[in-house]
Amino acid sequence: MSKSKGIISQVGEATARIFQNIYGLIEFTGEVVSGIGDAFRHPSRVRWRETISCMNRCGADGMPVVALICLLTGVILAYHSAVQMHKFGADVFLPALVGCTMVRELAPLMTAVMVTGRSGSAFAAEIATMKVSEELDALTTMGLSPVRFLIMPKLIAMLCMVPLLTVVGDFIGIAGSMGVGVMELNMSCETYLQLTRQWIAPKYVMEGVLKSFVFAWLITVSSCWCGFRTGSDSVAVGNATTRSVVTSILLVVLGDAFLAKAFSVIYEIAD
Amino acid sequence: MENNDIPAIEARSLTIGYGKRVVQKDLSFAIRSGTITCILGGSGCGKSTLMKHLFGLYRPLSGDILIQGESIVSASSEEDRHRIMRHFGVAYQNGALFRSMSVAENVALPLREFTKLKEPEIQAVVQKKLQQVGLDGFGSFMPSDLSGGMVKRAAFARAMALDPAILFFDEPSAGLDPISSANLDRLILDIREQTGATIMIVTHELPSIFTVADRIIMLGAGAGGIIGDGSPADLKEHTDSDFVRSFLNRRTGDPAADMDNARS
Ligand SMILES: Nc1ncnc2c1ncn2[C@@H]1O[C@H](COP(=O)(O)OP(=O)(O)OP(=O)(O)O)[C@@H](O)[C@H]1O
Numbered sequence: 001m002s003k004s005k006g007i008i009s010q011v012g013e014a015t016a017r018i019f020q021n022i023y024g025l026i027e028f029t030g031e032v033v034s035g036i037g038d039a040f041r042h043p044s045r046v047r048w049r050e051t052i053s054c055m056n057r058c059g060a061d062g063m064p065v066v067a068l069i070c071l072l073t074g075v076i077l078a079y080h081s082a083v084q085m086h087k088f089g090a091d092v093f094l095p096a097l098v099g100c101t102m103v104r105e106l107a108p109l110m111t112a113v114m115v116t117g118r119s120g121s122a123f124a125a126e127i128a129t130m131k132v133s134e135e136l137d138a139l140t141t142m143g144l145s146p147v148r149f150l151i152m153p154k155l156i157a158m159l160c161m162v163p164l165l166t167v168v169g170d171f172i173g174i175a176g177s178m179g180v181g182v183m184e185l186n187m188s189c190e191t192y193l194q195l196t197r198q199w200i201a202p203k204y205v206m207e208g209v210l211k212s213f214v215f216a217w218l219i220t221v222s223s224c225w226c227g228f229r230t231g232s233d234s235v236a237v238g239n240a241t242t243r244s245v246v247t248s249i250l251l252v253v254l255g256d257a258f259l260a261k262a263f264s265v266i267y268e269i270a271d
Numbered sequence: 272m273e274n275n276d277i278p279a280i281e282a283r284s285l286t287i288g289y290g291k292r293v294v295q296k297d298l299s300f301a302i303r304s305g306t307i308t309c310i311l312g313g314s315g316c317g318k319s320t321l322m323k324h325l326f327g328l329y330r331p332l333s334g335d336i337l338i339q340g341e342s343i344v345s346a347s348s349e350e351d352r353h354r355i356m357r358h359f360g361v362a363y364q365n366g367a368l369f370r371s372m373s374v375a376e377n378v379a380l381p382l383r384e385f386t387k388l389k390e391p392e393i394q395a396v397v398q399k400k401l402q403q404v405g406l407d408g409f410g411s412f413m414p415s416d417l418s419g420g421m422v423k424r425a426a427f428a429r430a431m432a433l434d435p436a437i438l439f440f441d442e443p444s445a446g447l448d449p450i451s452s453a454n455l456d457r458l459i460l461d462i463r464e465q466t467g468a469t470i471m472i473v474t475h476e477l478p479s480i481f482t483v484a485d486r487i488i489m490l491g492a493g494a495g496g497i498i499g500d501g502s503p504a505d506l507k508e509h510t511d512s513d514f515v516r517s518f519l520n521r522r523t524g525d526p527a528a529d530m531d532n533a534r535s
């Protein structure tokens with residue numbers, strides 16, 4: 001119908017939209033932070049039953065797939081490294097390489113990606129569906145805050161479960177790489193584990209866990225936000241889900257890059 | 272005639288709509304406490320929209336809404352608005368039950384959130400409300416396992432849970448069989464008698480209008496404003512608008528022409 005717009009106005013509109021989105025997300029984050037404040041002040045007003053069922057869905061049900069992906073990541077990383085390192089006779093450094101990468105970087109990241117696909121998309125779809133069916137309107141008119149009612153249980157569950165999944169992923173990834181070390185490089189299990197313990201400082205494990213807290217936060221907030229700002233038809237639910245996954249993974253990777261630098265600076269200062 | 276007491280709901284030259292889209296403009300009316308008002312009008316003329324503005328879900332494009340003399344539009348804080356909205360019980364057109372909770376949990380939710388009742392007392396209230404709407408024994412059902420009419424009645428029960436002072440029902444009896452519909456009318460009258468609530472209903476069911484309504488407010492299509500306002504008997508007999516008379520007498524006719532009449 002209307003004339004197609006010039007490229008400049010298209011770029012301008014897209015840019016304006018991006019800034020609106022960033023602004024909206026920041027505003028929403030503020031609401032969630034104040035929701036957390038409320039939750040601390042009135043713990044009895046948190047919906048604990050819903051929180052626990054959410055923990056079940058995000059944590060327990062997600063465990064097998066997170067374990068599998070971390071196992072495979074460990075195996076693949078170890079296999080490629082082993083082939084190259086063997087050429088230089090650097091076999092003994094395999095546990096250090098794989099262990100540190102797994103614990104500091106890959107386990108948190110892979111877990112976050114899996115959790116985004118499983119739980120983040122589910123959050124967005126749930127909230128978007130509620131919006132379409134006027135359930136969100138009903139919540140508002142009943143004077144119940146959607147943040148407290150819908151987001152807090154999810155956020156608490158994710159903040160508990162994602163770090164836990166990450167730690168499990170750490171162990172399983174290292175186990176996978178140990179299998180490669182034992183089979184490809186003829187190391188014994190004892191040696192491999194001893195080397196692993198020697199090279200992986202507790203601070204690296206802490207780094208991974210701290211990252212996973214941040215990821216859990218980013219995934220939950222951005223997914224829920226995508227659910228809230230959906231349109232009101234059923235196509236919108238699909239769009240919200242897609243957008244939540246893209247946004248969450250983008251934010252997780254950005255956050256990861258930022259944190260990687262931040263931690264290396266922290267270690268430098270500490271040393 | 273309004274006497275000195277403050278109207279429960281008052282609209283002052285209200286213009287409602289979404290964004291730039293005006294759905295109805297320049298609506299003014301005052302609803303006395305304890306009365307039952309039916310909002311009528313053709314499909315899509317903005318009845319649900321009017322309700323949603325009255326109970327504070329959307330802000331009007333212009334004009335003011337006073338609830339017991341207190342403006343809900345210019346309420347100073349979100350908290351003030353919520354305090355006013357606490358007076359309301361709302362049953363949405365499509366029910367809007369929380370689908371992640373059973374019917375009983377849906378009805379219990381406002382009780383759990385806003386009262387200090389103990390669990391057994393809550394259960395007792397829930398039982399009573401479900402019984403009143405004829406959903407005895409369906410408490411443990413999930414909303415997705417109910418029929419459309421049952422969802423409506425469950426929403427009705429949820430809206431009544433706190434015995435609010437003002438009740439908004441959007442087409443409560445659409446899709447109900449005549450007996451359930453008549454029971455619902457009986458229930459609406461009972462509620463008013465027992466709690467003195469002010470009730471606003473959107474409905475198309477003529478028998479139900481003539482049973483319960485003290486007053487009818489009829490909206491015209493295409494932002495036509497209020498085209499009929501008065502008691503059912505009054506409007507049925509004495510009104511200038513052909514459309515209103517056709518509507519209330521259920522006269523057959525050319526609906527398009529009638530709609531045009533309503534517009535003019
Ligand atoms: N969320 C919305 N955003 C924009 N326009 C809307 C929205 N909801 C409704 N409308 C428009 O407002 C007008 C009035 O809709 P409303 O739902 O109030 O009609 P209604 O009188 O309740 O009709 P019905 O009897 O079919 O329920 C319609 O033309 C509709 O297209």
Ligand SMILES: [Mg+2]
Pocket residue numbers: 318319320364441
């Ligand atoms: Mg409607």
